[in-house]
Structure formats: structure tokens, C-alpha cells
Amino acid sequence: xxxxxxxxxxxxxxxxxxxxxxxxxxxxxxxxxxxxxxxxxxxxxxxxxxxxxxxxxxxxxxxxxxxxxxxxxxxxxxxxxxxxxxxxxxxxxxxxxxxxxxxxxxxxxxxxxxxxxxxxxxxxxxxxxxxxxxxxxxxxxxxxxxxxxxxxxxxxxxxxxxxxxxxxxxxxxxxxxxxxxxxxxxxxxxxxxxxxxxxxxxxxxxxxxxxxxxxxxxxxxxxxxxxxxxxxxxxxxxxxxxxxxxxxxxxxxxxxxxxxxxxxxxxxxxxxxxxxxxxxxxxxxxxxxxxxxxxxxxxxxxxxxxxxxxxxxxxxxxxxxxxxxxxxxxxxxxxxxxxxxxxxxxxxxxxxxxxxxxxxxxxxxxxxxxxxxxxxxxxxxxxxxxxxxxxxxxxxxxxxxxxxxxxxxxxxxxxxxxxxxxxxxxxxxxxxxxxxxxxxxxxxx
Amino acid sequence: xxxxxxxxxxxxxxxxxxxxxxxxxxxxxxxxxxxxxxxxxxxxxxxxxxxxxxxxxxxxxxxxxxxxxxxxxxxxxxxxxxxxxxxxxxxxxxxxxxxxxxxxxxxxxxxxxxxxxxxxxxxxxxxxxxxxxxxxxxxxxxxxxxxxxxxxxxxxxxxxxxxxxxxxxxxxxxxxxxxxxxxxxxxxxxxxxxxxxxxxxxxxxxxxxxxxxxxxxxxxxxxxxxxxxxxxxxxxxxxxxxxxxxxxxxxxxxxxxxxxxxxxxxxxxxxxxxxxxxxxxxxxxxxxxxxxxxxxxxxxxxxxxxxxxxxxxxxxxxxxxxxxxxxxxxxxxxxxxxxxxxxxxxxxxxxxxxxxxxxxxxxxxxxxxxxxxxxxxxxxxxxxxxxxxxxxxxxxxxxxxxxxxxxxxxxxxxxxxxxxxxxxxxxxxxxxxxxxxxxxxxxxx
Numbered sequence: 001x002x003x004x005x006x007x008x009x010x011x012x013x014x015x016x017x018x019x020x021x022x023x024x025x026x027x028x029x030x031x032x033x034x035x036x037x038x039x040x041x042x043x044x045x046x047x048x049x050x051x052x053x054x055x056x057x058x059x060x061x062x063x064x065x066x067x068x069x070x071x072x073x074x075x076x077x078x079x080x081x082x083x084x085x086x087x088x089x090x091x092x093x094x095x096x097x098x099x100x101x102x103x104x105x106x107x108x109x110x111x112x113x114x115x116x117x118x119x120x121x122x123x124x125x126x127x128x129x130x131x132x133x134x135x136x137x138x139x140x141x142x143x144x145x146x147x148x149x150x151x152x153x154x155x156x157x158x159x160x161x162x163x164x165x166x167x168x169x170x171x172x173x174x175x176x177x178x179x180x181x182x183x184x185x186x187x188x189x190x191x192x193x194x195x196x197x198x199x200x201x202x203x204x205x206x207x208x209x210x211x212x213x214x215x216x217x218x219x220x221x222x223x224x225x226x227x228x229x230x231x232x233x234x235x236x237x238x239x240x241x242x243x244x245x246x247x248x249x250x251x252x253x254x255x256x257x258x259x260x261x262x263x264x265x266x267x268x269x270x271x272x273x274x275x276x277x278x279x280x281x282x283x284x285x286x287x288x289x290x291x292x293x294x295x296x297x298x299x300x301x302x303x304x305x306x307x308x309x310x311x312x313x314x315x316x317x318x319x320x321x322x323x324x325x326x327x328x329x330x331x332x333x334x335x336x337x338x339x340x341x342x343x344x345x346x347x348x349x350x351x352x353x354x355x356x357x358x359x360x361x362x363x364x365x366x367x368x369x370x371x372x373x374x375x376x377x378x379x380x381x382x383x384x385x386x387x388x389x390x391x392x393x394x395x396x397x398x399x400x401x402x403x404x405x406x407x408x409x410x411x412x413x414x415x416x417x418x419x420x421x422x423x424x425x426x427x428x429x430x431x432x433x434x435x436x437x438x439x440x441x442x443x444x445x
Numbered sequence: 446x447x448x449x450x451x452x453x454x455x456x457x458x459x460x461x462x463x464x465x466x467x468x469x470x471x472x473x474x475x476x477x478x479x480x481x482x483x484x485x486x487x488x489x490x491x492x493x494x495x496x497x498x499x500x501x502x503x504x505x506x507x508x509x510x511x512x513x514x515x516x517x518x519x520x521x522x523x524x525x526x527x528x529x530x531x532x533x534x535x536x537x538x539x540x541x542x543x544x545x546x547x548x549x550x551x552x553x554x555x556x557x558x559x560x561x562x563x564x565x566x567x568x569x570x571x572x573x574x575x576x577x578x579x580x581x582x583x584x585x586x587x588x589x590x591x592x593x594x595x596x597x598x599x600x601x602x603x604x605x606x607x608x609x610x611x612x613x614x615x616x617x618x619x620x621x622x623x624x625x626x627x628x629x630x631x632x633x634x635x636x637x638x639x640x641x642x643x644x645x646x647x648x649x650x651x652x653x654x655x656x657x658x659x660x661x662x663x664x665x666x667x668x669x670x671x672x673x674x675x676x677x678x679x680x681x682x683x684x685x686x687x688x689x690x691x692x693x694x695x696x697x698x699x700x701x702x703x704x705x706x707x708x709x710x711x712x713x714x715x716x717x718x719x720x721x722x723x724x725x726x727x728x729x730x731x732x733x734x735x736x737x738x739x740x741x742x743x744x745x746x747x748x749x750x751x752x753x754x755x756x757x758x759x760x761x762x763x764x765x766x767x768x769x770x771x772x773x774x775x776x777x778x779x780x781x782x783x784x785x786x787x788x789x790x791x792x793x794x795x796x797x798x799x800x801x802x803x804x805x806x807x808x809x810x811x812x813x814x815x816x817x818x819x820x821x822x823x824x825x826x827x828x829x830x831x832x833x834x835x836x837x838x839x840x841x842x843x844x845x846x847x848x849x850x851x852x853x854x855x856x857x858x859x860x861x862x863x864x865x866x867x868x869x870x871x872x873x874x875x876x877x878x879x880x881x882x883x884x885x886x887x888x889x890x
Contacts, residue, residue, distance in 0.1 A: 004626035005604055007596075008637025011625060016660045022646065053604075066629050072663070112646055119640075123599040124607060132602075151452075154568040155762045157577075157602035157609070159450055159498075162569060164603050180456060181449035184511050192453025195564070197769035200777040201467065201557055215461045218517070227780050307762045316761035317600045317752045324642035332645040335672050339700050 003059040003081065004066065006120040014113040015073055018080040024328035025088075026112035027345045029104045030122055031323075032130070036315030040418025041408060043137050043401055044093045044105055045168045046129030048393045051384050053121045054086045086114050090379035091363070093348070096133075096171050096397030097374060098404040100420050103348045103360060104375060105130065105320075112327065119322045127320040128161070129168040135287075135312035136172035137401070139305050141413055142291040147302035149191045150177040151282060152310025165310040171397040173405075178304070187391025191304075193221035193252050193280070205232055209239040217243070221250040221280055224265070229256060233265045237272045250278035252304070258283070259298040266299040280304060286313060287415055331436050342429060343436045348374040349426075355409045361426030368426075448504040448526065449511065451565040459558035460518055463525040469773035470533075471557035472790045474549045475567055476768075477575075481760030485863025486853060488582050488846055489538045489550055490613045491574030493838045496829050498566045499531045531559050535824035536808070538793070541578075541616050541842030542819060543849040545865050548793045548805060549820060550575065550765075557772065564767045572765040573606070574613040580732075580757035581617035582846070584750050586858055587736040592747035594636045595622040596727060597755025610755040616842040618850075623749070632836025636749075638666035638697050638725070650677055654684040662688065666695040666725055669710070674701060678710045682717045695723035695746070703728070704743040711744040725749060731758060732860055776881050787874060788881045793819040794871075800854045806871030813871075 017023070032042060059067075059081045067073040067081065088110025093099055105126055108115050139148055150169045153162035166182030176191035177183050183190035194212055202208035205227065213220045222239070224232030236251050251269070253261050258281050269277045281293065282304035290303055307313065323341040324332055331343035345363040349371035359368060367373050378385055388396065411419045425433070462468070477487060504512075504526045512518040512526065533555025538544055550571055553560050584593055595614045598607035611627030621636035622628050628635035639657055647653035650671065658665045667684070669677030681696050696714070698706050703726050714722045726738065727749035735748055752758065768786040769777055776788035790808040794816035804813060812818050823830055833841065856864045870878070 001604075002626055004629060005607075006625060007598055007623040008625050008628075008635045009623065009639055010637075012637055012657075012661060013639055013643045016643070016656055017646070019660060020656060026642070026646065028642070066625075070629070071625075071635060116640070116642065120599045121604060124601060124604055127600050128602045128606075153452055154565045154767075155572050155765065156569060157573045157606040157756070157761075159446075159566060159569055160605035161573075161602040162450075178452040178454065180451060180453050180511075180516075181447055183453075184449060184515070190453045190516060192455075192457055194454055194458055195561070196779050197471070197473070197561065198458045198461070200769050200779065201462070201471065201772050211461055211465060212457075215464060216457060311602070311756075311761040313761055316602075316756040316758055320600065322599075324645050327646050334641050334645065 001053055001056045002063050003057055003084070003117065004063050006117055008071070010117050010119055011067070011071065014117045015077045017113040017116070018077055023111045023113070025109055026115045026324055027107055027109045027326040028115050028119065028322050029325045029341075029346060030106040030126060031104045031321060032101055033319040033321055033339070035101050035420050036318070038314055038418065039134055040412035040414065040420050041098045041100060041134070042130055042318070043133035043172055044097045044099050044130055045095050045133035045171050045397065046126040047092050047095045047106065047378065048390065049129070050106070050122050050125045051090070051379055053125060054090070054118055054379065055382065055384060057086045057118060057121070059084065084114065085382060086110065086118060087382040088114055088379070089377065089381070091375040092378045093374045094376060094397070094400055095393065096400030096404070098401070098408055099374070100358060100423055102423055103358060104346050107345055107375065109345065123320055123322050127318050129164055131312045131316065131318050132165050132168035132310065133172045135315070136169035136174055136309050137405070138287040138415060139290060139303070139309055140173040142287040142294065142415060143303055144294050146294070146300060147176070148174040149302060149304045150174050150179065150309070151304040151306035153179040155307040156310045167394055169309060170394050171401055173398065173401065185390055186394045188394070194223050196223060196226045199223060199226040205235045206239060209236055210243070213239050213243050213245060217245060218247050219249065220245070221252050223252045223254060225253055225255045229253065229261050230264055230268065233268045237268065237274060240274060240277065241272070248276070248278065250280050250301070252280040252282060254283045258300070259293050259296040262293070262298040262300050278302060282306065284308065291415055331432060333433065333436050335437070342425065342433050344429065344432050346375070346429070348423070350374055352407065355421070357421040358423040359426050360423045360429060362428050362432065365426060365428045446498055446501045447508050448502055448529070448562065449508050451562055453516070455562050455564055456512065456516065459562045460522045462558040462561070463522055468556045468558070470554055471560045471769055472552060472554045472771040473560050473564065473767050474770045474786075474791060475551040475571060476549045476766060477546055478764040478766055480546050480865050481763070483759055483863065484579055485857035485859065485865050486543045486545060486579070487575055487763070488578035488617055489542045489544050489575055490540050490578035490616050490842065491571040492537050492540045492551065492823065493835065494574070495551070495567050495570045496535070496824055498570060499535070499563055499824065500827065500829060502531045502563060502566070504529065529559065530827060531555065531563060532827040533559055533824070534822065534826070536820045537823045538819050539821060539842070539845055540838065541845030541849070543846070543853055544819070545803060545868055547868055548803060549791050552790055552820065554790065568765055568767050572763050574609055576757045576761065576763050577610050577613035577755065578617045580760070581614035581619055581754050582850070583732040583860060584735060584748070584754055585618040587732040587739065587860060588748055589739050591739070591745060592621070593619040594747060594749045595619050595624065595754070596749040596751035598624040600752040601755045612839060614754060615839050616846055618843065618846065630835055631839045633839070639668050641668060641671045644668060644671040650680045651684060654681055655688070658684050658688050658690060662690060662692065664693050665690070666697050668697045668699060670698055670700045674698065674706050675709055675713065678713045682713065682719060685719060685722065686717070693721070693723065695725050697725040697727060697749070699728045703745070704738050704741040707738070707743040707745050723747060727751065729753065736860055776877055778878065778881050780882070787870065787878050789874065789877050791820070791874070793868070795819055797852065800866075802866040803868040804871050805868045805874060807873050807877065810871060810873045
């Protein structure tokens with residue numbers, strides 16, 4: 001990946017460090033400062049792509065020519081950048097784990113120029129996928145046992161984001177995606193029905209359903225709301241009987257009062273003896289709409305969730321930060337109002353057997369009794385420590401999320417007014433913070 | 446671009462059309478159904494990438510193997526897909542033009558399988574960039590004459606989205622971007638200062654500023670809020686004087702009460718005779734915060750606008766649709782509640798000399814007197830009609846937006862409670878709609 005996929009200030013700072021031989025190893029901590037109002041927890045995601053980004057970070061000849069001609073970098077700096085690779089160590093919370101505010105998702109330790117250059121890419125990749133996985137997790141909590149399908153591709157933030165959304169929602173428990181390339185890449189079941197345009201391309205609804213069922217007899221799903229939903233359901237019933245379909249057929253409702261239409265549809269299907277035909281709902285769904293439908297007892301078997309999940313509509317970003325916490329052998333911090341940071345490389349200790357809040361401590365302090373350490377080493381000297389294929393990474397992450405979801409207290413799980421667990425700071429970290437703050441207070445005055 | 450970058454249902458519908466030789470040309474219309482609450486207008490964007498997507502849409506051997514092995518497509522379908530290219534015609538609103546609800550941004554006419562397969566990609570690319578350009582335009586309206594810089598890359602929805610945001614915000618009038626690769630690709634000025642970590646990597650603030658100014662004497666911008674803002678400004682003043690800098694230096698405020706700090710900073714700078722040193726503000730800015738700062742008379746010369754613009758925080762998507770409006774020689778429509786469509790290929794007629802609302806009519810009806818037609822042909826037989834480099838496309842789009850912004854009535858421009866212009870339907874289109882609705886009403890009963 002081109003090293004120009006970064007902010008200019010990262011390049012300027014790196015150049016400045018390289019010119020004056022500032023090569024001490026720096027530790028940066030990446031964390032989310034505050035959760036959005038309607039999030040009781042976050043689902044860590046994006047690490048796999050972030051590590052791939054670190055492994056491939058280089059400047060090619062065109063990059064260096066641009067930095068020379070447009071940005072004005074001098075020859076020694078360009079020479080230094082031409083051989084620069086990411087050679088650092090990374091600790092991170094594995095994907096799929098539940099995390100809260102002020103807990104490091106990832107910590108980088110590397111020569112300061114390298115650690116600085118990768119800031120933008122790391123923040124971008126972890127923030128995006130964590131944002132979407134956390135939104136998708138709420139849809140899963142709302143849906144009870146019903147299946148969830150990612151329908152977001154058409155309105156994600158660009159084509160590449162569509163694959164990220166498919167992946168992040170799969171980690172949170174979505175069972176399938178409409179995005180075919182993402183399904184292939186991540187080993188997910190691809191899922192798809194028909195559009196209104198298909199129905200309109202035939203002389204009438206029955207002709208369209210007949211053609212579709214003839215072409216996809218194994219698992220046709222008929223879109224029944226193009227003209228009039230109950231009439232559409234009856235047309236689907238006729239075609240299913242006429243063709244003698246016995247596989248897992250379904251009908252999709254995409255507009256109108258979904259709860260009422262689902263009940264009406266179920267009755268028509270059951271009256272026709274088609275109790276095995278599933279009802280799929282779609283159309284501007286999010287966790288609140290799904291929860292309302294479940295609450296109303298709507299007999300819906302699967303939800304196609306699109307835009308509002310894929311852009312995390314109510315909270316399309318997270319207040320993430322990537323902050324220097326140690327340079328050389330010196331822990332550092334920042335005192336800016338509302339943006340203060342804690343010094344030193346960290347660890348998060350979780351009460352896995354109970355539901356006490358996490359403890360944020362120093363990486364090298366011993367784990368308190370009964371506590372599990374969340375951050376694990378994932379990269380050493382610029383090389384990944386795991387070797388998992390993309391599908392395997394998603395599967396493992398989803399299993400971790402399943403386990404963490406079972407652990408998560410109801411107060412943090414609930415959709416309305418969730419209360420995130422609050423992390424506390426260990427005595428050792430508190431003591432370090434006080435020592436460093438006192439030193440900075442003197443230095444900067 | 447791989448043909449698997451689509452939703453599975455597009456592939457299934459295309460397969461079904463190909464199998465039964467349904468090759469009539471279909472026209473699809475892409476439009477936004479409703480504007481978000483706080484949008485008085487949209488800025489069309491994304492067309493350049495959308496046309497590149499159409500030109501490169503193909504299925505390679507791996508794609509076809511996946512469709513055979515996992516999706517279960519048969520050999521005749523795979524053969525048909527292996528030679529499928531987009532061969533259609535496209536009309537579109539040029540990038541940078543102001544548009545409103547229910548106005549086609551783009552219309553595709555192609556053999557129905559092709560037109561269907563590209564739905565997902567077209568919706569994705571146009572929706573994303575139009576969403577962001579429209580948000581960025583509000584920041585421009587808020588900022589008055591101050592410069593705007595795109596700082597969003599670190600929290601856009603993935604790395605690729607960062608380039609899309611740089612491009613869309615440039616169309617809306619942002620003057621620079623922090624995203625170096627995007628700056629190169631689109632010919633934008635790259636812009637960057639320093640991070641708090643840079644200040645912290647030195648023994649004190651003065652040492653950091655001195656090093657940065659030595660390395661970038663032409664245009665250093667000092668980040669002054671790491672410890673204490675007024676002290677930071679005084680440190681910057683000392684370094685500027687000490688090194689005798691005479692170029693366009695600046696200071697950046699990134700936290701705290703920006704209006705009060707900007708006034709205090711201006712006073713310190715002016716007292717030191719540094720009236721030419723600029724003040725840059727950043728930190729969770731959006732159009733409302735910027736408008737508040739401008740209103741308060743804060744002496745800020747440039748705004749670095751990041752996440753809230755880059756994810757269009759208050760409205761991270763648009764209610765876009767891609768609807769079949771004609772098939773063969775038959776205009777079609779959809780009657781679903783809240784999602785009804787108008788039949789036929791369309792044109793938008795604008796009152797460019799006055800401020801009456803647009804008229805949506807039929808493509809082949811004559812332009813009403815004094816009205817300008819918004820949609821122009823941009824692709825014929827799958828080939829683009831223009832041949833503009835990426836930087837030239839952005840420049841031309843920005844000029845179009847400048848012109849449209851000057852035309853836009855104040856009621857649609859204002860930030861609070863804007864009132865979009867409402868499009869009316871031409872008599873010819875109304876008549877066609879009535880005829881087709883009557884026919885469908887009979888057909889589907």
C-alpha cells in the first residue's frame with residue numbers, strides 16, 4: 001500500500017524525526033474516548049486489515065517523486081523514506097471482543113517516524129469497522145433468534161466500504177450478505193432475492209415469479225410488494241403450488257406496515273398449507289424498527305438490514321484517538337482540556353467470571369486475581385504473529401463476540417439507554433500518571 | 446472491476462434475463478427520494494468514478510468459478526456473463542450541479558441484464574459522494590471567506606473512502622486536504638501541520654517548534670494546545686522571531702473554547718507584530734460550530750474539518766433509488782406505498798434566470814422557455830463521451846458548484862431550517878403517469 005495513504009502532517013513529522021535522527025521507539029495507544037449515546041459497548045473490529053496495512057506500508061518511486069516535487073522533501077529524507085518499512089511491535093484486542101471507552105484497542109511500539117506514519121491508516125481502519133460492528137451488534141440484540149442479512153452495499157461509503165461492512169456485520173453475527181465479492185473474500189453465505197424492476201420487466205407479477213422460480217427452484221424468495229402485497233403473496237402461493245416447489249422458499253416485504261403485512265402474509269401462507277415458506281422483511285430497518293417488529297410479535301423469519309447499519313446511521317463514527325504514551329524510556333501524556341491522556345504502554349484486565357468494570361493498568365503489571373488480559377501481541381518486528389486466512393479471521397472473531405455477548409451485563413446490552421461498563425485505572429497507572437503530570441507541569445511552564 | 450462487486454440479487458435477475466433472452470433495453474433512473482432534514486439542496490458528485498466503474502465492469506475466470514461453484518449458475522449463464530460488458534447509454538447531471546429530491550441524477554439505458562448488474566455500484570458511488578459533497582457545501586456556507594481543509598481521512602469509512610471525501614469536499618469548495626494520495630490523484634493542495642505527539646517527542650514545546658520551523662521554514666503551522674494554549678502561542682512567537690521567519694506561518698488551535706482562544710491568540714500575535722501569522726482551528730468542527738465561531742467574530746483564518754464532514758455526521762446517507770422506468774417501448778412504474786415512481790426517461794428543466802422550482806419532465810419533451818436542461822449525455826454504447834483527467838474533473842465540478850451556489854435562493858442555502866426548491870412534474874409526464882398507472886392497475890389485479 002502506498003505510503004501516501006496518510007495525512008501530510010504524519011509525513012512532515014516523520015521527515016523531521018528522520019532528519020534529526022530521532023529514532024527512539026515510541027509507543028502509541030489507539031482508543032475510543034467516549035461511546036456514542038446509544039452504545040453500551042463496542043465490538044473491536046478492523047485489526048486484520050490494519051495489520052495487512054502495516055505489513056505492506058512502503059513508498060514507491062512515484063510516491064517519492066511526488067514528495068520531492070510537490071511537498072518539497074529533500075534528498076536525505078527521500079532516501080530514508082525509500083527504505084522505510086514498518087518494523088514495530090503491536091499489541092491489540094482481538095477482533096470480536098467487547099470493549100469500552102478509554103481502553104486501548106491497539107498499541108504500536110516502533111521507531112517514532114514509523115509509528116507516526118501509520119497513525120492515519122490505523123485510526124481509519126479500526127474506527128470504521130468497530131463503528132459498524134458495534135451498530136450491527138445492536139441489530140442482532142434486537143432480532144432475537146431471527147436471521148440477519150447485510151443488504152448495505154448500495155449505500156456504504158464507497159465500494160470498498162461495502163466489503164468492510166459485510167465483514168464487520170458478520171463478526172457481530174449477521175448470517176449472510178448480499179455483497180457477492182465480500183461473500184467470496186470472507187467465506188460468507190451470499191444472499192439475494194429479486195428487485196421490483198424484475199417484477200416490472202414481466203407482463204405481470206405471476207409471470208415474473210414463475211420465471212424466477214423456474215431459474216432458482218432451490219430457494220426462491222419472491223418480492224411481493226411491487227403493486228399490492230396481499231395480491232403478491234397470493235401470486236407467490238399460486239406459483240409455489242403450480243411448480244410444486246418443496247425447498248426453502250420465501251416472500252420478501254419491503255414497504256408498508258411490516259408487522260401487519262407479515263401477519264397477513266403468514267395467514268395467507270398458512271391457509272395455503274405453506275407453513276414452511278419464510279417471511280423476509282427489509283426497507284430502512286435498524287435495531288429500533290426490528291425491536292418494534294419483534295415486540296409486536298410480527299412473524300418475520302429474517303431481516304435484510306441495509307443503509308442504517310452500513311453507515312451506522314445514528315453514530316457514523318467514533319471519537320477515536322492515537323496518542324503517544326511513551327517515547328524512549330520516557331512515558332508522556334497530553335493535558336489538553338477534554339483530550340488528556342494517560343502515560344505508558346497499557347493492558348486491560350477484565351472480570352470474566354463476574355461483571356465488575358475493566359481495569360486499565362500498565363502492560364507490565366501483573367494481572368489482578370481472576371482477571372483476563374485483553375490485549376495480546378499480534379505483530380513483532382513488523383511481522384504478524386498469526387497466519388489466518390480472511391474467512392478464518394472472521395469466523396474466529398464472531399466466536400469471540402458470541403462469548404463476550406454471553407458475558408455482557410444486561411445494562412450494557414439493552415438497546416434503550418444502555419449503560420457501558422466503566423473502566424477504572426489501576427493504582428500503578430495512577431501513580432505513573434501523577435509522576436509524569438508533575439514533570440510536564442514543570443517542563444512546559 | 447470485478448463483476449462480483451454487486452448484490453447477489455442483481456446477478457440472479459441478470460441470469461434470469463439472460464436465460465430467457467430478455468434483452469430489451471431498459472431505462473433505470475437514479476434519484477434521491479427525500480432530502481435529509483437539514484439539507485436545502487444536494488451537490489451531485491461521484492459521476493466520474495461511476496462511469497469508470499461502468500467501463501471496467503467484467504467477470505474474470507475466478508468470478509465465474511465462484512458463480513459456478515458457490516452460487517450454482519449453469520454453463521450457458523456463465524458463458525453469457527463471461528462476455529458481458531456494459532454497452533449502454535447514460536445521461537447524467539454533471540458533477541457539482543445543485544439538485545433536489547425526485548430529480549434523476551443519472552439514467553441508464555441498456556439491455557436489461559447489464560442495466561440491472563450495475564445498480565449496486567452506481568447507487569453506491571453516487572450516493573456516497575453526493576452525501577459528502579452536500580455536507581461539505583454546508584461547511585463552506587458557514588465559513589464565509591475562511592479557508593477550509595479536509596482533515597477527515599482518519600475517520601472516513603475505510604481507506605478508500607478517504608479519497609472520495611477529499612474529492613467530494615474539493616468539489617464543494619474545500620481548498621486543501623490532509624490526504625496526500627488524494628491530493629496527488631485529484632491535483633489538490635496537500636496540507637498538514639503537526640500532531641501533539643510531535644510536541645511531546647521533544648523535551649519541551651519550544652524545542653519542538655524550533656525543530657519543525659527549521660525543517661519547514663516556508664510555511665510552518667505550530668500546534669499550540671498540547672499543554673496550555675496561550676503559553677504555546679508565546680512559544681511559537683519566540684520561535685518565529687528567533688528564526689526570523691517571514692513566510693506564511695500559522696498556529697493551530699485544536700481544543701478548548703475556540704472563539705475565546707482565537708481572540709486571545711490573535712492579541713498575542715498582534716502585540717508581537719506578527720499580524721500575518723494565521724490562525725487555524727480544528728477539533729470536531731462541523732457547519733454549526735463554524736457558523737457559531739464566525740457569528741462570534743472569532744479571528745480564524747482557516748478551518749480543518751474532519752470526521753463530521755467526512756461521514757456526513759447528521760445525515761450519513763441519502764434515500765437514493767434506482768428504478769426501472771421503461772422496458773422495451775413500455776414505460777413502467779411501481780406503486781409501493783411511499784416508494785411510487787414516475788415512468789419514462791426524464792429530463793430536469795431549471796429556471797436558471799429566476800428561482801422557480803425545477804420541472805421534471807420527459808427526456809424528449811421540448812425545454813420550456815427560459816429553462817436549462819440539467820441532464821446531459823455522458824456515455825454512449827458503453828464509452829464515455831468526455832475524456833477528462835481526475836484533476837480536471839474536480840476542477841470543472843467545483844466551477845459548476847460555484848455557479849449554482851450563486852444562483853441558489855437564500856431559503857435553500859441557509860443552514861438552519863433550509864427549504865429545498867420543490868420540483869414539479871410537467872404536464873406530459875403527468876399524462877404518461879396516469880396512462881401507465883391505469884394500465885398497471887388492470888394488469889396486477
